[in-house]
Amino acid sequence: MTIKHIASALGVSHSTVSRALNDHSHISADMKERVRRxxxxxxxxxxxxxxxxxxxHARLIGMLVPDVMNQLFAVMIKVLAARCARAGYxxxxxxxxxxxxxxxxxxxxxxxxxxxxxxxxPTPGVLSKTAxxxxxxxxxxxxxxxxxxxxxxxAIDGARGIANAVRHLADLGHRRIAYVGxxxxxxxxxxxxxxxxxxxxxxxxxxxxxxxxxxxGTIEYARSTTAALLRGARAxxxxxxxxxxxxEGGLESLRREDVDVPGHVSIxxxxxxxxxxxxxxxxxxxxxxxxxxxxAAISMLLRQIEAxxxxxxxxxxxxxxxxxxxxxxxxxxxxxxxx
Numbered sequence: 001m002t003i004k005h006i007a008s009a010l011g012v013s014h015s016t017v018s019r020a021l022n023d024h025s026h027i028s029a030d031m032k033e034r035v036r037r038x039x040x041x042x043x044x045x046x047x048x049x050x051x052x053x054x055x056x057h058a059r060l061i062g063m064l065v066p067d068v069m070n071q072l073f074a075v076m077i078k079v080l081a082a083r084c085a086r087a088g089y090x091x092x093x094x095x096x097x098x099x100x101x102x103x104x105x106x107x108x109x110x111x112x113x114x115x116x117x118x119x120x121x122p123t124p125g126v127l128s129k130t131a132x133x134x135x136x137x138x139x140x141x142x143x144x145x146x147x148x149x150x151x152x153x154x155a156i157d158g159a160r161g162i163a164n165a166v167r168h169l170a171d172l173g174h175r176r177i178a179y180v181g182x183x184x185x186x187x188x189x190x191x192x193x194x195x196x197x198x199x200x201x202x203x204x205x206x207x208x209x210x211x212x213x214x215x216x217g218t219i220e221y222a223r224s225t226t227a228a229l230l231r232g233a234r235a236x237x238x239x240x241x242x243x244x245x246x247x248e249g250g251l252e253s254l255r256r257e258d259v260d261v262p263g264h265v266s267i268x269x270x271x272x273x274x275x276x277x278x279x280x281x282x283x284x285x286x287x288x289x290x291x292x293x294x295x296a297a298i299s300m301l302l303r304q305i306e307a308x309x310x311x312x313x314x315x316x317x318x319x320x321x322x323x324x325x326x327x328x329x330x331x332x333x334x335x336x337x338x339x
Contacts, residue, residue: 001044009038060115061089061301064106066098066123071244071273072143072156072290073121079294080119087302089116100125107133117301122146124185138304142297144187145319153319154297158188158242158270159195161286161324165240165268166199168326172334174238174266175205180225180250181214181242189214192242211236222249223256230257230265237265237335244271247285262333272327281330289322296320 003021007014012031020027020035061084065073077093084091092115094106100123107130110118117138122145131148141153162179169177179196182189193214197207210232213225222241226249229236241247247269254261261267261281269276269285276283300320307314 001042003044005042006035006038006044009042010034059089060092060110060113062092062094062106062110062115062118062120064094064096064103064118064120064122066096066121068093068095069245071271072288072293075290076119076142076294076297079291080298083295083298083302096121096123098123100127100130103127104130104133111137117305119297119301120149122149124183138301138308140297140301140304141319142293146187152300154293154300155188155319155321156288156293156324157191157321158286158324159191159198161270161288161326162192162195162240162242163199163202164324164326165286166196167203168328169238169240169266169268169332170199170203170205172238172266172332174335176208176211176234176236176238176339177205178211178229178236178239179213179242180222180229180239180246182217182246184214186217189217189242196240196242208234210234214242217243217245219245219249219252222246223253226250226253227257230254230259235265237339238267238332239265240268241270244269244273247271247276247283251279251283262331263336266332266335268326268332277329279331284329284331285327287325287327289324293322296322 003014003017007017016027016031017035020032021039023032063077063080068074068077081091092110096103096106103123104127111133115137118134119140119142121143122141126146126148128148134149134151139149139151141149141151143155145153145155166177177200181192181196184190184193200207211229215221222245226239229239239250241250259265267283269283272285272287276285304314
């Protein structure tokens with residue numbers, strides 16, 4: 001169904017129908033009403049692609065994430081969708097699975113669709129062409145950042161969160177503290193690993209290579225690494241995990257090995273999905289300002305978009321790190337005598 005079908009039904013020119021649908025001031029209110037009513041009766045839907053070609057950009061905001069199962073990204077998507085709707089934008093979600101080629105294809109598609117702006121969780125190996133495409137549009141990096149992308153970022157200070165966890169365990173008397181974290185190829189993974197090693201140094205403790213595992217982000221990685229830690233010659237008295245998925249995998253391994261927590265080993269997770277507090281014992285963890293970080297990212301992007309549309313100067317935007325907080329429940333305790 002096209003504009004010409006509406007024009008034929010009303011006995012008017014297709015240009016009149018086009019102007020009526022676009023609320024042109026030269027078209028009478030009566031004609032606009034007749035056109036809209038006929039369009040509805042005939043099932044006419046405006047062609048979004050054609051409309052976009054007449055505009056400098058479409059009212060689309062893209063979001064690139066490595067996966068949608070991660071709690072942080074799930075909250076981000078929910079907050080972003082709500083803010084986009086209120087501001088008159090449509091959210092387009094793209095999943096990269098941390099593949100730089102997939103990331104490039106998504107950014108190319110969003111550029112071809114004339115998307116207004118982009119929030120991206122960058123892959124570790126951002127391609128130069130991807131960075132070049134992003135440079136031509138408003139962009140905010142989220143959770144991670146990449147030096148090739150010339151855009152501000154919003155993240156949660158994971159380094160501080162991990163450091164707080166280590167200091168708490170050290171103050172309880174733990175000396176063999178293990179870390180199971182994200183790959184240091186990721187900016188947030190590197191920061192969290194630095195937070196761990198820095199906090200150990202502050203408490204006069206050395207990093208034991210056998211207890212330091214910043215190598216992956218999957219549940220399976222945490223399962224196998226935790227099992228190996230528990231069976232090692234110098235098993236840890238405490239374990240800190242560097243993501244919610246890693247926490248989940250570690251807990252599965254601890255349950256499979258029938259380990260007493262916190263009697264045999266203390267645990268501090270990362271993030272705070274609802275089921276963490278429902279565990280018995282309740283899981284101590286690094287809490288994250290999820291909604292606040294998501295709101296900050298979309299607000300930062302919308303300010304960029306408004307500045308471009310109005311031609312007004314944009315104040316220099318610095319990257320933002322929100323502070324995490326330690327949630328102490330029942331999975332931490334002093335080490336057993338002799339440990």
